[in-house]
Amino acid sequence: MPPSTDAPADTPCHDVLIVGGGLVGASLAIALDGLGVDVGLVEAAPPGSLPAVFDERNLSFAEATVNALTALGVMQKLHAPTGRIQRIHISRRGDLGRALLDATDHGREAFGQVVVARDFGDALEARLAELPGLLRYRPVRFVGLEAGDTAAWRAVRVADQGGERVLRARLLVAADGTRSQVREALGIGSDLHDYEQTLLVTRLRAERAPDGTAYERLGAHGPTALLPRGDRHFGLVHGVARDEAEAVAGLAEPALLERVQEAFGWRVGRFLSCGRPSQYPAIRLLAERTVAPRAVLVGNAAQSIHPIGAQGFNLGLRDALTLAELIGEARARDPAADCGEAGLLRSHVERRHVDREETVALSDGLAKLSANPAPLLRPLRSLGLFALERVPSVQAALVGGALGYRGHVPALCRAPA
Template identity: 50%
Template sequence: MRSDTRTAYHPRMTLSPPFSPEGNVLVVGGGLVGASLAIALDAAGCRVTLVEAAAPRADAQPSYDERNLALARATVNGLDAIGVWPLAAAQATPIRHIHVSRAGEFGSARLDAATHGVDALGWTLPARELGSALLRRLDACQRLVRLAPASLVGLTQCDDGWRAQITTQEGEQHIDAALLVGADGTESFVRAQLGIGAEVHDYQQTLFVCTVTPERDPANRAWERFSDEGPIAMLPLAERRCGMVLTVASDMASDVAAMNDAEFIALAQHRFGWRLGRLSRPGKRHPYAIRRVAARNLIAHRAVLVGNAAQTVHPIGAQGFNLGLRDALTLAELVAQAADPGSHPLLERYAARRAPDREGTMAMSHDLVRFACMPQAWLAPFRSLALLAYDRVPPLQRVLARRGMGFRGEPPHAVLERVP
């Protein structure tokens, strides 16, 4: 969430009217992670206020060009546990095979759902469909208070929580909360107001996301292919389409953005190869500059960060929302078991539980893009041998599959439930 309103962060002070948090949890940010957290907390019987920057609305009709999400198996389990997945499952496409390779090198790694005893390793889903499912599930919440459109413009810290100054279309409101949750994205206003710094790494890369139609049916197969220029991914979609994610050096981004369809598809074909035959019908291209932003702390006085406010990772492996949902469901699980949702022991437990998953996922995405895309020729045999080991050594493949499906560290119990 961004705000142009000049704000001040006040330390502990006497408030009028009297401060009364009454166990309320204030979630700032109504995106995919914030909405999921609000639903999970409401289902657990917690009092929740959700501040959303945009007014809720159902998106328009499906579009060839719409953005698509890659959801890990653990993510779908979690969405099912909070009642969201049944509202979106009909529009999802299962990923039953994953193929990882590098251009010009002999090694490759393949994952197959049946080998690991599951019906799918993950699913692809239009972001619009997930947003619509979350909106319908939010409408069914019993205790949740939603403020939308609304913006957080000020915070006052007290011994027992926070008083938040919120602007809405009806005017200014003050919300008291025993726990403040920042789920407001990479440029988190909450993170800044809490005084939590962030480590930023600019990859000097730009991502182009679009839909293409391959000559051959992707047949529920996802592809990740690396090269000196960066990774390219293909995700299976309905109607024999693919969601393509093409990474280029930032100094090439303007040239790529200016390409016509024929030029762009020729670049994509060169980078991906011909495993799916000829690519065609590139949809509208959406560029995104890639940065890693990691909060130096996840918790503060009666406050916690989740999702992109806590960490924004390189999109390789599509871990962003998947990691953020595990943040949300872990926090909801702990809050549901506690008398005081903002107590310091609870927040320390949250940070400790999230550390292995968070740090491991960030390290994996960061190290993989560096190791797999470095142009040094001497690295080629080591990369190929590593891929072959993951492909041929069952214990290594099980580790790769488990982490790819979103099971790392001590995951929230909700993601361990099997999809019916």
């Protein structure tokens, strides 16, 4: 049973208060619907606007993510066609060998789907609008934690145009991204590694339309990846050295296409056109811990990883779904169960441990190994690509991650899409 309330009568109180209305925060609010939980969502974007994260980036949804978002009624709200990832082609410029993984070899029609972030944002917004019990604070920004926190509540200071106010919650969820102010206010440190790479992201049209193959061409300054979108374009991710990013991003279209063609090769023919790229720094950030008394970090607030392998959002969504699952289990046992109870948060850490550790390790290892230009590593990398394609145990580990199945898998992820 929850502790007795000790909050002032005029202070809004929630079972769960989510700070951050981006990909993971909005998904968590939807996942908590129907569990008998009072939820508040603090969003910086005003009504009618999407957070900046919902831009023209291409999100690669693993099968587990597609399953969960379908069960939550989000995938059905997408307007733009998605692109199915039926094959994954991995190679490295200058090295021998390549790995080709085919979903049909593993009893699947696809490893996942490619979704445009802006369309996904619209779908989440449409789904959030269907939740009458959700209280959305927007545009509102997180200011800090109230000194009057107690064992029963987290007191959170927020601000809008009218000034500051205090909200209280049994459980505070930090879903406010890599530079999480909630994480900082909780006094949780982080380990930061800068890969000194910038990723240029846009869409690209080639002579050959996408055929369901996602290409990951590794290089010294990050990957050059082509993702099969549903609109006959590819989603392009092109890694460059940080000190070259502005110059490369500013290239005229023909010069940019020539540079990317040289990095990627001719597997889909000549590159014909591309949009103006956006820039994203490649960093790895790991929070020293993911929980504090009556608080939990999810998504990029808990860990931001190199986008090689496209696992970031998938990992963060599983953070959110695991938390919702634990709250649902607690409420099934006791409809008045305390969402911020210490045992529930310990269970969250335990359930997320394997998935978090293995996904971060794979992403970091691939990024560092592929970027190392040492000639002695070339045969090792070539051998690794050979193993990915031909050694069942090695391939199974990669395929399981690509599908989104590592460690404890939330039930929503296991549901057939």
